[in-house]
Amino acid sequence: MRPDEQVQLEKIIAERTGELQKTHEETLKLLHFLQLENEKRKQSEIALKKAVSDLRESEQKFKTILNFSPNGIVLIDLEGKIREISEIGVELLGANSKQEILEKHYLHFTSETSENSKQIIKNIINLTISEGLTQENELYLVKLDGKQMLGNISTALIQDSDGKPSSYVVVFNDISQRKKQQLNQIHADRMANLGQMASGMSHEINQPMNIISMIMDKMLYDAKKGTTVDIAYINERADKIFENLTRIRNIIDHIRVFSRNQFDYIPTAFSINKGVENAISMFREQFKHMGIAMHVSLSKQLPNLTGNIYQFEQVIMNLLNNAKDAVLERKALEDEDFVPEIDIKTFKKRNRIHVEIIDNGVGVEEDKINEIMIPFFSTKEEGKGTGLGLSISYQIVKDMGGEIHIKSSTMSHTKFSLIFITNDNGDNG
Numbered sequence: 055m056r057p058d059e060q061v062q063l064e065k066i067i068a069e070r071t072g073e074l075q076k077t078h079e080e081t082l083k084l085l086h087f088l089q090l091e092n093e094k095r096k097q098s099e100i101a102l103k104k105a106v107s108d109l110r111e112s113e114q115k116f117k118t119i120l121n122f123s124p125n126g127i128v129l130i131d132l133e134g135k136i137r138e139i140s141e142i143g144v145e146l147l148g149a150n151s152k153q154e155i156l157e158k159h160y161l162h163f164t165s166e167t168s169e170n171s172k173q174i175i176k177n178i179i180n181l182t183i184s185e186g187l188t189q190e191n192e193l194y195l196v197k198l199d200g201k202q203m204l205g206n207i208s209t210a211l212i213q214d215s216d217g218k219p220s221s222y223v224v225v226f227n228d229i230s231q232r233k234k235q236q237l238n239q240i241h242a243d244r245m246a247n248l249g250q251m252a253s254g255m256s257h258e259i260n261q262p263m264n265i266i267s268m269i270m271d272k273m274l275y276d277a278k279k280g281t282t283v284d285i286a287y288i289n290e291r292a293d294k295i296f297e298n299l300t301r302i303r304n305i306i307d308h309i310r311v312f313s314r315n316q317f318d319y320i321p322t323a324f325s326i327n328k329g330v331e332n333a334i335s336m337f338r339e340q341f342k343h344m345g346i347a348m349h350v351s352l353s354k355q356l357p358n359l360t361g362n363i364y365q366f367e368q369v370i371m372n373l374l375n376n377a378k379d380a381v382l383e384r385k386a387l388e389d390e391d392f393v394p395e396i397d398i399k400t401f402k403k404r405n406r407i408h409v410e411i412i413d414n415g416v417g418v419e420e421d422k423i424n425e426i427m428i429p430f431f432s433t434k435e436e437g438k439g440t441g442l443g444l445s446i447s448y449q450i451v452k453d454m455g456g457e458i459h460i461k462s463s464t465m466s467h468t469k470f471s472l473i474f475i476t477n478d479n480g481d482n483g
């Protein structure tokens with residue numbers, strides 16, 4: 055090889071080697087890059103797997119909390135539709151499966167007749183949005199089967215990652231039973247509390263006694279003045295005195311029923327309709343006089359009830375008295391066209407005897423319904439109501455093995471139903 059050829063060759067070799075070196079370096083770089091990418095992918099795969107398993111875990115946790123909570127838990131979206139519900143929730147709302155509840159609007163479970171309960175729940179939702187949560191609201195809910203329950207409700211707002219509201223959680227339970235027990239407790243306490251009873255009684259009796267002594271004073275004063283008192287004058291005063299004496303007698307009768315020993319009388323069979331008619335006869339003239347329309351519909355061939363007919367009459371009289379007060383109170387608020395009405399019905403449906411007193415009076419407010427049976431609870435003006443009529447009626451009906459049910463809608467109607475179970479089956483209208 056010639057020296058110049060040698061040089062040429064070496065140059066070429068050097069060039070090639072350089073190129074190879076470069077390619078090699080690039081390949082290495084690429085390899086490194088690929089390795090890095092691979093590593094990254096692996097890591098993100100691991101992260102993804104972890105996220106999925108975390109999600110599963112938290113979903114599992116959520117489901118566990120949801121289904122093992124002793125409360126009803128409901129997830130509601132912003133449109134008000136129910137998206138998720140716990141098993142207890144399904145049960146509490148009277149459904150057989152989740153599917154019966156999901157997709158329904160929450161208003162579905164509020165009372166249709168009560169604007170009030172709709173408004174309360176709307177307020178709760180608004181408060182949840184503004185405050186983030188609300189606690190321990192008491193509210194009547196209507197189950198799928200139409201039955202009512204007193205719910206205790208707490209709510210919380212759920213936000214998405216940007217902090218925007220995305221849904222609500224509602225935690226609720228049924229406190230109807232607890233409330234009832236509380237009320238029974240109150241009832242029992244009051245009954246046991248003789249001191250309280252006595253003070254209520256003396257207050258109630260003092261009122262008519264004062265009126266009587268005032269009338270007597272006035273009569274004596276007039277007599278002393280030497281003015282001749284005619285028979286009309288005496289009649290009028292005597293009527294007032296009798297009215298107040300009757301009031302006192304009623305109160306004493308009431309108290310007697312309260313303190314009565316259950317062995318004081320022997321229960322006997324009596325005709326329901328007879329008892330109802332006797333009670334009505336005490337009101338007929340009075341109602342006519344006051345412009346109260348009375349409709350009586352008594353089913354024939356009702357089986358007899360067992361108990362004390364006088365006490366049963368007292369129950370009907372108490373209910374009629376209340377109905378009378380309610381329609382008159384409403385009449386005072388309405389225009390002249392308003393006709394006060396009281397319906398009295400007896401009938402039998404399967405093995406139950408119903409006695410109903412329905413009036414179109416002022417009605418009982420929803421939150422008072424559970425209180426009106428409590429002794430001395432009265433919304434009537436001082437000296438008018440004793441607040442004992444219903445508690446006594448409750449006691450009498452209970453002793454006869456029956457129940458009292460109340461349905462009321464304010465400024466519309468009130469229905470008191472006495473329900474007695476009989477062995478005598480077979481229907482009659």
Ligand SMILES: Nc1ncnc2c1ncn2[C@@H]1O[C@H](COP(=O)(O)OP(=O)(O)O)[C@@H](O)[C@H]1O
Nearest residue numbers: 376380417426432433434439440441442443444
């Ligand atoms: N038919 C009715 N309509 C409206 N409210 C009623 C009716 N019956 C009872 N109430 C309510 O229940 C309360 C208690 O009744 P009650 O025990 O008979 O006592 P009182 O009649 O002496 O007030 C009444 O004050 C009234 O508020």
Ligand SMILES: [Mg+2]
Nearest residue numbers: 375376443444
């Ligand atoms: Mg009364």
